[in-house]
Amino acid sequence: MAHSPPSPSASSAPAPKPSSSLNPSLPQAPSSAASGAADDLSPALFDDSRFDELVLRLSRWSGALPDWPPARRTSAEWEQIAPRLERARRELSRVLVVGVIGGTGTGKSTLVNALAGRDVSPAGDVARPTTTTPVVVVARDVDCAWLPLEATGARVVRSDSPAVANIVLVDCPDPDTQSGQPAAEQGASGSPSGSRASDTNRNRDLLEAVLPACDVLLLLATAQKYRSWSVAQEVAAFAPGRPLLFVQSHASRDPDIRDDWRRELEAQGFLVPRIYRVDGLEAARRAQAGLEPEPGFAELVRAIDEELVGRAARRVRRTGALDLAEWFVGQSRQQLAGLREPVEALAAGLRQERLRLEGLLAKAVEERLRASRPAWQRMITDELVDRWHGGPFAMFLHTLSAIGAFWPRLRAGRGGVISQVLAGGAAAPVTSAHAAWQSVEEIGLGEADVEQSRSILVGLAARARLGEPLVGRARLSESQVQTTVGTLLERTGSWLVAGIDRLVVDRRSRVDAPVVRMVCESLFSGLLVAVLVRAGWNFFHGHLWLGKPVEGLGFLEEALVWLILWGLLLRWLVFARLRRGIDRDIQSLLARLPQAGLVDPLLADFASAAEKTANFLDEGERLAAAAAGLAAATGEITGNLGRLRGGSP
């Protein structure tokens, strides 16, 4: 059976007054029961700090993702649960409020009368329903102004009966005579319309207003009513966090149906340690006559005294709070269970689209870099030349470089990122969406490609019930384009600059060894020296000594040509070594592209949403485990009280 949270009418019941003003008047557990041992509950029974931590984590978790509709629902449910948990913690020592519930005619009022020791609530078989306003039975010295029941018109009755000395007993209206569907089951066919007495029957509404104030439910059933659907609906809605006493009434008339009822309750998710069986009429008669109670009733009174009074009351309240927390997290998990797969599908889709876009980017960058081979080579040579100084060969290289500078540099493109980077500049900031898309086209990512990825992800996100504002639309707005594409360009620019710099330095270091330099300088200087020696020999020995005529400029011109050719040959040899393997360099650069996360800004909203939702679901799992662990550590401490099992399916 699906357990629904307390219905809206329940939540609209008056909120409990602040405890500070209540505490002085709160009836405390009798000193006899609480004395000495009142606070000796071992930590194993209930670890407050662990529970506090659990509540804190639940609170944080439930409000962590206010923009995600499934999480919003969790948060709304937490809003209803949290005050109860808080109250349970603050008012540990207060007496328990026991709500007597059950179908009409099951003998609720009769039992309340028997417990109160006199007729406090009208009972009988004259008309159904009999109880139309709640009746609150309290001991004479107890102030019950803190009970949030004003709106229900509840009548307060004082009793000296020992059975109600340490509890507050509420005779609740029935859930099964009001027409229409319970709040938990709205939407099915209604009842025939018309003006009838039952049209004014508000018993179920009243019941739903009373039950939030109750700490424990005393569920009464007869052979005719223990399988009543309307009663089961109400009990399921209010049982989370409220331990129960199960009682079969009409013991003298009805057969013993306790075994079958137990099976029914267990099928509904209840733990049923015990079901009491009483004859309310006989008990009330004996109570009024001052006779010994009949055994079934005596057992019930004993159970109330042992299970709900004094130290036991604290235990019950703590167990109830823990059950409630466990139920909440279990319910939330159940509601969120179907979202795990879509959230994972979104993450997988995100990885795939990222890969696709990176593939496009890598392809375009590779093509561009290959096509920009001259610029790429120039960078490397410039880098080397800049570092070589002194010596004739270095001078020769510098001269060539200076001459080359006169020539228009062979640019890779028309101002794109890669061209700018290869030209030694940084990426220029984008000024408009159109300009942004134009710049980004150069690196292979068209508007259509980005939109395709985003559209696919919008579909996947919608399956995970993610929409705006957590994720954007498929088409980026003007401002989004400027920021996301701008970031993409900036990142790509700096990534390229860093990568290319690293490669250039690496490549340069291959030839930038002193030995290479010395060899080059020696070889170049050798020819130069040879030319100078030859010219000197010719002049000093041939002309001055032997008196031969000076050889003309022809020799020098010839020598210069040879010198230049020699220099160029040496330069080619040096740079050939530099240039070889540029393709390999480009590959190694692109291999590092996925780690750079260049396309992330384009899909950042989806990545963030997928991460947040996955974290939310994971934390839900961890909290369920924590609640179950805490419950296991606390153990079964409620004796003969029944409980709705924790929400974990």
Add this chain to the structure above:
Amino acid sequence: MSPGLPPVSPTPTSAAPGGAPATLPTGYQAWAANVGELCGLIEALRPLGAALGVPDPTGTEWYGQLFGKLRPQVTREAVLVAAVCGGTNTGKSLLTNVLVGSPITQSVPEAARTRCPVASLPRGMAGRIDIASLFPGFTPHEWTGTEDSLGGGAEGDDLLVWREDPGGRQPPRLILLDTPDVDGTLRENWHRAELVRNACDVLIAVLTQQKYNDAAVRDFFAAAAAARKSVIVVFNMVDWPRQRERIGGWLRTFTAETGIEPLAVYAAPHDFTRAEAGELALFALPELASGMTPGLIPAGPIAEAQVDLAATLAGFDFDRIKLRAMDGAFRVVLDSRSGAGGWLDAFESSAQQWQEAKRLLADEARVRVDLPAAPRELVWNEIWNWLEPRRSTLDLTVSWAYRKAGGGVRWVARKVGLVRTEEERREDFSAVELKALKQALGDFIERLDGACRRSERLADMLGGVLVGGDRAAWYADLERRHAALPIVSEHYQEFVRGELDRFSRENPEMVRWILTGLNVGAVARPAITVGLGLAGAAVVPAAAASAGGLSVLIHHAGDVVVGTAATLAGEGALGLTMAGLKPLIERLFAGWSAERSQVLAETLHDVVLGGRLDEIDRLATAAARPEVAQVRRLLFECGREFT
């Protein structure tokens, strides 16, 4: 009252009890035929109603009465069905056994144990009637033992156990049933009880002081009262005689709440020992029953004559009760708000909403595709190919020489990298075109999303596609179709030839001009509009709509219409000098572009939307179906006869 129904007699007729069926009134056959036709039509419309989003009528009172009561009985032997109904553990099974005179259903202390109805048929009836059609919704199952009733069957598999009366004491036309509860935690029991309630004529309401005013019990019997079923009330588990005085008050509450006028009222004292022995004492309370005939019901205990209630039932005027029940059932069906008419109203109003949704879709889901300029030589090549056989030798020679020379120049230009090759240009074009188509697909998805936000109906129909659809597969499909599309298809070549042939027939003079003065014109970027063709020609721009060949393309796409608006511009446009040629060239380019964007239309139709557009169209026209008018007519006629 139904047409020609005999006046209701307050005393048993000669036909009852049992014996031959009463003579059917005049006009009854026509009435029965109307009911049969009405049922057939409603059954035929029901799937369409479900598709329209109209709430399923199968759970409603009128549907239950029409199909559970009227249809099974209008054309069959008039049997009287009496069912024992009530809340859990009120003693229904015990009472049934007492009425039948032998245990046919297990009476146990536990509640809600009767999971399926048990019917006791008079001897020999099983061979005469079709039990399945008498109790629609149930699968009949022959009785093997009293525990049959406890088995039930899974939800959706509703069993009805039947047995013929072994003693032969049961009146020949009376069927008695034990039914599951109407208020327990097993909701399928409620459903089964409702099916039995619809099918029966007489309900024996088993009430207790705990349950007579429970909402679930009240609602169950109020529906029976609305359908004018005859009801016998048995107050069970009465603290007799202490509570005898109370019963009047309880009954007043019950009748006031449900509108039931009981035929008879009985009280059964609470006696656990006798109940365990399968016995039940019944006391008649004639002073409380409006329909009770003094003298017919014996006063005082009738425990010793346990079949007496059954005998009393047998003593009733079967035809009167039956006609009353059928009359009541028909009233429920004809109720203008909660009856079949109400369902039909919802049907029509839903169809109207679908019509609006269809209009919205036609207005909203229309995307302009900005295709790149067509490589003009593609179209011109086709024109040249057509012209080739029509040109003079000299013309061809000159043209050949020019082409060779031009080819040489282009070869050089390509070699030095100044001009891209034709292959490269086509690749560039294809890439840009694919991007434009993808962007259009993205636009389309957004627009559909927007339309869904504005129309709940569309959200129901298309929301699943937009949320659950594999969008990556849509894009992949578009890419696949685009890759498979040749740059000039045979279909297009045929289209060009057809257009030019037609043109040359109509304008022989102009063709001469073309042959001499044809020049290359530049074509501006064509704008294609792809829309869901629900608004018809409105989506198709004039230029395209007038093109005969294009309409073929349009029809190929089924519901998705591709329209083309191509404009010609450029220095060489012949349109400037030859007004008549411009539309032709436009059509040729438009045809080419339309074929290109056809792939988008196909993806949208085949992969993204599937058959949903046809479905929307079907739903939007649902109200105009002849069956709807026929149901209206039948309801009107039946209603007229009724009043």
